[in-house]
Amino acid sequence: MNxxxxxxxxxSKGRGCKQNIAKGDLPFGEQLPNPFADxxxxxxxxxxxxAYRRPEPLHDLLSESPPEDGECSENLTELCxxxxxxxxxxRIAEAELAPSGRTRCRxxxxxxxxxxxxxxxxxxxEGAFNPSGNIHLGCSTVFLTTTDTVMARVIHFTTELTDTQAKEIKEALQ
Ligand SMILES: [Zn+2]
Ligand SMILES: [Zn+2]
Incomplete structure (x- = not known):
């Protein structure tokens, strides 16, 4: 049960961002069959x-048993x-500077x-995030089929961004 x-x-670390989940935080737990054991x-x-990375199961849970903080749950439902x-x-995992010129855009x-x-x-x-390639930031609108929440996702999942870098990313996304 989720x-x-x-x-x-x-x-524990959050699966979406690999950052710590602080004691007392209210995380979402998704129960899945263990692919490596019974x-x-x-x-x-x-x-x-x-909400960003597992919207289907979170959306289902929110509609079945919404948490008490109604406002927060409305926001999350919309993001889902x-x-x-x-x-x-x-699929958005993070933005990064290409370490070489060898990858091709999906x-x-x-x-x-x-x-x-x-x-x-x-x-x-199967319970894990697997690499699924890279795209130019400039290709994101066509590839992702929307611009909605893209910048927010990229900023959320890309850690230790400077203001200048965030600005570069914003420009490249447009
Ligand atoms: Zn997280
Ligand atoms: Zn491209």
């Missing part, structure tokens, strides 16, 4: 990360809806130049 319940320790496993996500309508949004297979910003994508399968 749940939203207070974290009992501060030791039984189930629970993956924990910060609520916002779950956006990600369900444009499912490629769920959109039109053109090379992504070294040291330019690219969007790293991941595909969720």
């Amino acid at each position: 749940v939203i319940e207070p974290a009992s320790s501060g030791r 039984g189930d496993m629970t993956l924990w996500f910060h609520l916002l990360c779950a 809806r956006i990600g369900i309508e444009a499912p490629r949004l769920q 959109h039109r297979k053109e090379a992504i130049e070294k040291a330019t910003w690219r969007l790293r994508l991941e595909y969720f399968e």
